[in-house]
Amino acid sequence: MIEPSGSDLAERARAIAPLIAREADEIERTRRLTPDVVDALIVNGLYRALLPQRLGGAEAPIEVFMHMLEEIAKADASTAWCLGQCSVCAMIAASLDPDTAREIFNTPPGILSWGAIAHEAHAVAGGYRVTARWDFASGSRQASWLGAHVRIIGADGAPRKNADGSPEVRTILFPVASATLHDVWQAIGLAGTGTDSYEVHNLFVPERFTAFRDVTSALRETGPLYRIGTGATFSLGFAAVSLGVARATLDAAIALARGKHQSLATSAMRDNAAVQGLIGRTEGDLRAARAYLYATAHAMWRDLCATGEFSAAHRSAVRLATTWTIHQSVRVVDTAYHMAGATAVFRSNPFERRFRDMHAIAQQIQARDSHYEDVGKSILAGGR
Incomplete structure (x- = not known):
């Protein structure tokens, strides 16, 4: 390697x-x-x-x-x-x-996957015991380890609380061989992700294979990357995925327009002023989305390296940029798909799968419309 x-x-x-x-x-x-x-x-x-x-x-x-x-x-x-x-x-x-x-x-392949937050683990001597099933474990079919985010029930049978009164949530980690995977991912897009469900029965997880996720005080590494946390990093990463899908789809439409002569049209697509204008505007939209996303990430990283703090303002800025970028990427893909006409509906051409993949991305938590409400609330409260 x-x-x-x-x-x-x-x-x-x-x-x-x-x-x-x-x-x-x-x-x-x-x-x-x-x-x-x-x-x-x-x-x-x-x-x-x-x-x-x-x-x-x-x-x-x-x-x-x-x-x-x-x-x-x-x-x-x-x-x-x-x-x-x-x-x-x-x-x-x-x-x-x-x-x-x-x-x-560092034991090959060394790949970890996990799913949504759900269920409880019971504290026992030396660790935790859990019986549960979780969903949305993208990449689980390549993984050697699985994780799960669970609320902790103490030895007294009561939910454990953090100092602020919130439920204690830990990430538990266990070999994939300890779980049963269920083939449930029959989805409109991102079909190849194998985003399946997994479950364990009466599994004992030693204390050392648990951790507090995205809790700065629990970090053993001092690098700025880990202060961002997994939530914001997921958002930035998946927004970048949406840009890649949008770029490839628009490039395919451009290549098609250079060579296609539409039915009943007297000229090639490349000579059609409407097509030219649509490509120009869509190219501008995609470049603007990419520039905004990367500028936000760059400014956040610069500040983080200087101060060591991933602030509420950074979190809000990342949330806005990632959500908007995903939505803008959807628009680019939709435009390219419709520009391609009947050509786009055939699986043999480079549009149909990307159209479905992009709309599957837009249904994920990172693209929720409610993120705009959260950012707007912050702005109205005097934040940025």
Whole structure:
């Protein structure tokens, strides 16, 4: 395996993109990343983009991570989604003791996946015991470890509380062999992600395989990356995925317009003023969305490196930029799809799957309209 340095992750992603593009039909058909694609991601160190350097990871700056996902998404959205999911899950290593982190992430393939927050674990001597089922574990079919975010029930049978009175939530980690995976991901888009469900029965999880997720005081790593937290990093990564899908779809429409002669039309699409104007405006929309997203990430990272703080203002700025970028990417894909006409509906052409993938991305938590309400409330309260 090539040790990731961080700075060249996007170049490595670009180098393996043709392989991923060739495998995209098989990924869609089998609803799994193919072995060749997984091997390429592992060999090039891409799953280790956000692992601490002490573990041999890249601990990459956030913009490098985003650029890596954007390049992969141009080839296949499902691959980029799985890579983004598992890379962000690996950030939990910053809150584990080093020996435990090495056992999980430095034993091949060293891939962790997890699903939605749900259910409870009961505190017992030396750890926790849990019986539960979780959903939405993208990348679980490549993973060697699974995680789950659970509320903790104390030995007295009462829910444990944090100092502020909120429920104590821990992330528990366990080998994939300890769980049963359920093949449930029959979805309109992102079909190849294998975003399946998983369950465990009466599983004992030792204390050392648990951690507090996104709790700054629990961090064992001091790098700025881990102060961002997994929530905002998911948002930035998946917004970058949406940009990659939008770029590839618009590029396909441009290539089509250069050569297509529409039915009953007297001239080629490339000579049609309406098509020319539509491409120009859509190109401007996509470039603006990308510039806004990366400018927001850059400003946040600059401040974070200088102050060590991921502030409420940073969180709000990231939320606004990522949500808007995903929505803008949907518009770009829709425009390109409709521009292609009947050509776009055939699976053999590069529109139909990307259209479905983009609309699946837009249904995820990172694109909820309610995020605008949260940001607007902050602005009206005097924040930015």
